[in-house]
Amino acid sequence: MRLGVDRASPVPLYFQLAQQLEGAIERGRLAPGSLLGNEIELAGRLGLSRPTVRQAIQSLVEKGLLVRRRGVGTQVVHSQVKRPLELSSLYDDLEAAGQRPATRVLRNVLRPAPAEVAAALGVPEGTQVILVERLRYAHDEPMAYLRNHLPTDVVDCATDTLQTTGLYRMLRDAGITLHSARQTVGARAATDAEAELLGEPAGAPLLTMERTAFDDTGRAVEFGSHIYRASRYSFEFQLLVRA
Incomplete structure (x- = not known):
């Protein structure tokens, strides 16, 4: 070097x-x-x-x-992941940065959409949707807890595939063209359960992100609610001066 x-x-x-x-x-x-x-x-x-x-x-x-x-x-020890604030997959970003991403699928089930999820996906409350919960690793270290809801007719969310690739890559492979997203970034303290999953002390700071992604027809194809270790992760974006 x-x-x-x-x-x-x-x-x-x-x-x-x-x-x-x-x-x-x-x-x-x-x-x-x-x-x-x-x-x-x-x-x-x-x-x-x-x-x-x-x-x-x-x-x-x-x-x-x-x-x-x-x-x-x-x-x-490790590097902090600096993720661009754009419509991209955490898996793809980690892979591009040479961070050796890996995934542990915690849940992959059908469930009735609660009000918040139904509103985000534009479906009636109680409609059956896919819920996927994953723990994302980099260099064998937990980085993020990912919770995603999807319409049942968008993609086949096979658990085996989810363990080896990113959700957005699966959507692209299914012929979905991701066009835009609405996203909110925040922060809060980790609960005991979250801290245990992410290898942080209880009450440690976490970054939060909620995102609804839309395809090129304007249809909502995914609603994500994610938490990230603030000690290992940051969002990075460019600001432009408007004339």
Whole structure:
């Protein structure tokens, strides 16, 4: 892995180094469990002072990307998933980021649509819909609890397929063209059950997302209610200035 700093840049040297290390972790070049060279070795290789290297490493320790282990050294823990705020699948985003996504299907059943689900999908309350609950992993670590409702005639939600691919990929494979979505992002504390599923302490902060996705005919084809570990996940989006 090549590292380097621009001494002519106004950006502090420690921050340049921290950004390069963080980028390497996010792109999978530094996989979870990897050991960094010690501070003296890194400082010598880059021609930096030891305090500069220590400050860069400490900033990533504080972000939860690195951990110092006595007798072992500085070790990569994981990267935080930065997901673009657009109509995309978490599975596809994780796969594209080299995060080795995996899925555990908790429930895959038919149920009468409650009022909120019926309103989102545009069907009468009590209509039979598919409910799919999944736990999504990255690098064998739980990342998100996903709860989705779909009309019964949209896609065959086979459990075996759900365990090996993303829901939006299944929709595309079924000939559904996803066109737009209505989405709300929020935050709250984890319940005891949610914390246990996601490997977080009870009351830990969670990111929440509710989304209704529409196909190119304007029909609602999916209503999702998801929670994500705030320690491992963030939404990222671009803001444009309107003239």
